[in-house]
Amino acid sequence: MSEFKVKRCRPIRMELRVPGDKSISHRSIMMAALANGPCEIQGFLPSEDCLSTVNAFRAMGVQIEELDATKWGPTHLRVHGCRGEFRSPDGDIDCGNSGTTMRLLSGILAGQKEGFRARLTGDASLTKRPMRRIIEPLARMGANIRAEGPGDTAPLVIEGARLQPIDYQSPVASAQVKSAILLASLFTTGKTTVTEPVQSRDHTERMLQYFQVKTLRQENHLSIWGGQTLESRDFEVPGDMSSAAFWVVAAAAMPGAHLRVDNVGLNQSRTGLLKILIRMGAQITEVIDHSRCGEPVGRIEVHGGRLRGTTIEGADIPNVIDEIPVIAVAGALAEGKTTIRDAKELRVKESDRIATVTHSLRLMGAEVEEFFDGMEIQGGAHLKGARIDSHGDHRIAMAFAIAGLHAEGETVITGTECIRTSYPGFEDRIREVMAAKNKDNHTPVIKSLNPATERES
Numbered sequence: 001m002s003e004f005k006v007k008r009c010r011p012i013r014m015e016l017r018v019p020g021d022k023s024i025s026h027r028s029i030m031m032a033a034l035a036n037g038p039c040e041i042q043g044f045l046p047s048e049d050c051l052s053t054v055n056a057f058r059a060m061g062v063q064i065e066e067l068d069a070t071k072w073g074p075t076h077l078r079v080h081g082c083r084g085e086f087r088s089p090d091g092d093i094d095c096g097n098s099g100t101t102m103r104l105l106s107g108i109l110a111g112q113k114e115g116f117r118a119r120l121t122g123d124a125s126l127t128k129r130p131m132r133r134i135i136e137p138l139a140r141m142g143a144n145i146r147a148e149g150p151g152d153t154a155p156l157v158i159e160g161a162r163l164q165p166i167d168y169q170s171p172v173a174s175a176q177v178k179s180a181i182l183l184a185s186l187f188t189t190g191k192t193t194v195t196e197p198v199q200s201r202d203h204t205e206r207m208l209q210y211f212q213v214k215t216l217r218q219e220n221h222l223s224i225w226g227g228q229t230l231e232s233r234d235f236e237v238p239g240d241m242s243s244a245a246f247w248v249v250a251a252a253a254m255p256g257a258h259l260r261v262d263n264v265g266l267n268q269s270r271t272g273l274l275k276i277l278i279r280m281g282a283q284i285t286e287v288i289d290h291s292r293c294g295e296p297v298g299r300i301e302v303h304g305g306r307l308r309g310t311t312i313e314g315a316d317i318p319n320v321i322d323e324i325p326v327i328a329v330a331g332a333l334a335e336g337k338t339t340i341r342d343a344k345e346l347r348v349k350e351s352d353r354i355a356t357v358t359h360s361l362r363l364m365g366a367e368v369e370e371f372f373d374g375m376e377i378q379g380g381a382h383l384k385g386a387r388i389d390s391h392g393d394h395r396i397a398m399a400f401a402i403a404g405l406h407a408e409g410e411t412v413i414t415g416t417e418c419i420r421t422s423y424p425g426f427e428d429r430i431r432e433v434m435a436a437k438n439k440d441n442h443t444p445v446i447k448s449l450n451p452a453t454e455r456e457s
């Protein structure tokens with residue numbers, strides 16, 4: 001098991017780019033494979049999760065060329081779309097740690113021709129995560145899908161079937177559930193509508209539109225007409241807001257820090273963290289420079305200072321679902337109390353994030369009360385270094401590395417391999433931040449951290 005050590009750093013002064021957005025990278029491969037010709041994808045995130053999606057489609061006969069790569073893996077790909085007609089894979093499709101691969105792929109595979117068969121497996125964490133949430137609506141559409149694991153968990157076996165459109169009221173605000181249904185609906189000949197309790201991230205619908213598929217949004221209802229063909233087009237993936245989040249929190253809570261993140265996706269369904277930090281007193285500006293392939297892209301600038309506690313609940317939650325571990329760290333660094341409620345979805349992420357965050361914050365000296373759907377953190381404690389187990393969860397590893405930059409003494413993060421599922425290169429950035437110092441007691445500005453420049457030598 002790999003680990004790394006983190007120590008308190010001087011005020012961060014950094015200009016960086018983060019690797020490609022994970023949600024969008026997965027979808028770019030899926031949409032391109034569904035399209036009617038070749039699509040080039042630039043800015044692709046070469047992380048283990050996204051490579052699980054690439055490997056899945058390769059195993060089903062889709063030709064995917066690698067046109068450029070960093071030391072972590074391919075960032076520029078050409079996918080030869082085959083109008084969504086795939087061949088049965090020879091062996092199991094291993095989705096690794098990736099819930100997005102398993103759930104969205106299930107929607108696509110459910111609509112394959114009769115005779116198609118695939119079995120989707122995953123790692124120890126993924127095979128514990130709930131799959132009933134996609135099995136139930138897909139089965140209602142006529143899908144032939146069954147779970148082999150206890151309590152409707154993976155492995156999933158999917159056989160091709162004729163699907164019908166549905167009108168589905170989702171009990172959870174989940175982009176993965178919504179997307180699985182939308183992708184399955186492409187294989188029907190009618191109108192499918194998905195209604196969510198609160199709107200989740202909307203990349204699937206934006207990307208479908210970009211690939212010339214008509215959808216209609218009316219508040220929380222999203223409708224799509226089956227039988228449409230995705231027109232092959234090139235696509236560029238913006239930087240991942242959820243990866244930028246770690247640096248934004250690190251700088252926002254650090255007086256004297258200055259951070260600028262360029263080329264980051266600023267889709268409103270993903271930037272809830274910025275609003276919450278501003279509510280906590282952070283100095284943050286967000287500038288949308290342009291729209292690229294249907295997604296707003298721009299920069300974030302942060303001037304560090306003191307934060308104060310806040311309450312995060314209700315409609316806030318879906319927008320920050322992946323950022324809550326690092327928001328909890330911000331809460332521990334802030335003055336006053338931070339309360340997080342209505343977030344029981346966190347219990348079924350890559351780890352039980354309510355339990356892992358509560359436990360890890362306590363190890364670092366913070367006072368935290370755990371609720372079934374969240375936690376209450378008494379801010380202002382001086383965090384001290386501790387040994388923090390990632391529990392195989394990338395966002396826990398990275399959130400507590402950020403806590404370590406603010407803590408007294410040494411923090412050791414163990415089980416750090418999982419970081420490669422979403423942010424290859426994160427550990428290098430942490431090392432640069434800790435190593436940088438100059439005579440003003442500041443880090444010199446760290447520049448040109450463009451993941452695209454990390455060529456293999």
Ligand code: S3P
Binds near residue numbers: 022023173175322
């Ligand atoms: C994702 C949706 C969210 C998020 C996950 C990525 C996606 O999951 O937590 O990291 O790409 O659609 P849920 O749909 O389970 O909320």
